[in-house]
Amino acid sequence: MAFNINDWVEICRKEEGSSCVYYSAALLAAVGRTRYLVRYETRLIPDGTRLLTEVVGADEVRPWPPDSSYFDFVVSHRIDAFVDKAWRVGTVTKRVDPNYYVKLDCNGNEAHCPFFKVRRHLEWQNGTWLSPATQSQGDSSAAPGDKPGN
Template identity: 45%
Template sequence: MGFRYKEAVEICSRKRGILDSYYPATVLAAVGKNRYIVEYQTRYSDDKTRLLTAVVDGSEIRPSPPSIPVSNFAESDLVDAYLNGAWWTGRIARKVDPNYYVRLDCDGTEAHCAFYRVRLHLEWEGGEWLRPPANRLKMDGGEAKPNDRPS
């Protein structure tokens, strides 16, 4: 998939310690056939004076996922929790109204998250957003089905 200049994307690094995390970024330029210069929106240069820019392989980039309203997550729902400037994949461990504790896939720790910093986890496959089969959530009065495509 080709990404355009100024397109909002997420970077999924394959590095140990930040696996299962998605950092918001903006595409600045294409480099060759499948590499891009991106500017992270939440990561900074070593001297902390400017946003970090990096050359990233196309396999580590995905578009920003669509926003899907969810009225309530249940225990064990697969979600992304926004922590330390990135979206981290995990499962709802428990709800403490109106917020959640999310067990992170990367290390099994539980993180407290405000309800507005938790989103439905979606997979980017073959140029489409798919809901993982484990997610069956009530959304806008309807029920999400396995592998439904978000509208």
């Protein structure tokens, strides 16, 4: 997929295990045909004085997911939880209205998340957003949306 300069995108970083952690970033430039220069929204350089800018492979970049607004998640739904400045894939283990407890795939920890820090988990495959098969609510595909203010 071709991106435009200043598009908001997500960068998939593999962490412990095989699940991705998604960091939001602004796309600054194309570097050849298979890489992009991005500036992260929440990751800082080691001394903490400014936002991290780096070159990433095109296979690590995806568009910002469509806005799912509030979604009525139940136990066992696959979701993304905004924990430690990134979107982390996990499973709802408990619901305490309006919040959720989520078991994170990346480390197995359970995180308490307010409803506005969770979103439905979508996979970007072949230019289409796909919902996990276990999540029957909502449409299985969606069009890209604008970057929400998280």
